[in-house]
Amino acid sequence: MTDQAALQSVLDRAAAGGRITKEEALDLYRHAPLHALGQAADAVRRRRYAGTEHIATYIIERNINYTNVCVTACKFCAFYAAPKDEKKGWSRDLEDILRRCAETVELGGTQIMFQGGHHPDYGVEYYEEHFAAIKKAFPQLVIHSLGASEVEHMARISGVTAEEAIARIHAAGLDSFAGAGAELLPERPRTAIAPLKESGERWLEIMEIAHRLGVESTSTMLMGTGETNAERIEHIAMIRDTQDRTGGFRAFIPYTYQPENNKLKGRTQATIFEYLRMIAIARLFLDNIAHIQGSWLTVGKEAGQLSLHYGADDLGSIMLEENVVSSAGAKHRSNRQEIIDLIRKAGRTPAQRATTYEHLLVHGDPANDPADDRVVSHISSTAIEGGTAHPELKLISTN
Ligand code: SF4
Structure with missing residues (x-):
């Protein structure tokens, strides 16, 4: 047609x-x-957001990379170190992780995203111990982390079913899955870039188990590693079919492949036009998923801002730390005030949201509500722009 x-x-x-x-x-x-x-x-x-359609949201979180040691060796990944590569491999201890959580709370963050490699020694017990310790020390932090790939890996290490692994880490403190590891779900492009990962069908099956157990998630898509347009559409069709049964995906987040420092080097990234087309198609096709997120760490601020006119209602997170896509060449950086300004310049009212998308703070127009922006700039000056209290922190934005 x-x-x-x-x-x-x-x-x-x-x-x-x-x-x-x-x-x-x-x-x-x-x-x-x-x-x-x-x-x-x-x-x-x-129409979906009638009454609040003028609002676009963001969240403040910290991405805690707990290890880069990984047995899965995805070809597009510039972050991981093979277990035998002792020079490149590292893992953070619990004390370090808790310090990062403390900084997140201090800087106004509401969510942490635990993200790392498939470490050969980290089974269900590792995540139980860490999530329980984080929740005990910081019950106010939402643990929105991991995905079906990590579940498959930790269940294998511990010799338990995916269902048991999910139930145990949920009981220990995991609130929701971040949808990591979806990459491309159809078999051909998935095998081409991540041959050791579970199949796309298995990824969805594990998410379905999670949703049934009351652990909701987001869903993602990696664009630009050589997949066809038909495979992109097949990816979102597989997600829509699962969502028809579970209703557990809160959001869909496409992002573009970053070509540096990995084994796929030389492949073409998706263009901004392809990215905006996908955001729009996702809003039109995924009629059963509430939120479509613009991911501007990988596509840049202007494209992220444009995504708000192509169906996106959220600009994702202002991160206190990110290492995974940055390792592969994502160079975009921003801060909270900049995101607020971007949303305003797109003609929307910015609102800080919770993990579950409730509005925590709707920013008023500074001309009419100067007190509101005083709160914002207080946080910006210490955390987001690298104030002296936390000089090592970079506040950047990604999904
Ligand atoms: S994308 Fe994740 S699973 Fe794949 S190699 Fe990188 S760290 Fe490992």
Whole structure:
């Protein structure tokens, strides 16, 4: 279907709340004019958030990379060290991790994302011990971390089922899964970039178990490692099918592959246009997922800002630390005030959100509500811009 009238009719149906098929999504992704995609996706966003459609959200979190030692050796990854590579490999001890949590709380963060390699010695017990210690010391911090890949790995190490692993780490303190490891779910592109990871079907199966056990999650997609347009659409179709059964995915977050320092070097990144098209298609096709997140650590601030006009309602996190995509070449940095300004310049009202997307603080217009911005700049000056109290911290933004 390349007839523009036919494409517009599908866009109109989607904008009015109708479901579109996988084939229609692929046609739109390939052939619909970019502005028409954005217009339809924005209409869907506005209808879903009628009454608060003027708001775009962000969250403050810290990404705690607990180890880079990993047995899975994904070809796109610039972060990991093989277990025998003692020069490159490192792990943080619990004291170091708790110090990072303390700084997160002190700097206004509400969430931590535990993210690391598949360490050959870290089974369920490791995560139980660490999550319990974090929750005991900082019950106010939400542990939004890991994903199906980590569950598969830790269950194998401990000789238990995925169901038992999830139940145990949830009981120890894990609140929700970050959706790590989804990469590309269809078999061909997944095997090409992460041959040792579990299959896409298994990734979804584990997320389904988690959702059934009451552990919700986000979902992600890595774009630009050589997958076809049809495989991109297949990826979101697999997520939509699972979501129809579970309702446990809170958000969908596409992000672009960073080409430095890894074994896929030389492959092309997804362009900004491809990225914006995917944000819009996600809003139109994933009619059962509430939040679509612009990930501007990988695509840049302007593209992140534009994503708010292509169906995204959230700009993700201002991070106190990030090492994984930065290792692969993501160079975009920002701070809280900058995100607030970006959202305002996109014509939206910024709001700090919780992990579960409730609004914690809706920022007023500084012209009308100067007190509101005084709160913001107080936090910015000490944490976000690297004040003397925490000189080692970088506050940057990613998903
Ligand atoms: S992406 Fe994760 S699982 Fe894959 S090599 Fe890197 S750290 Fe290991």
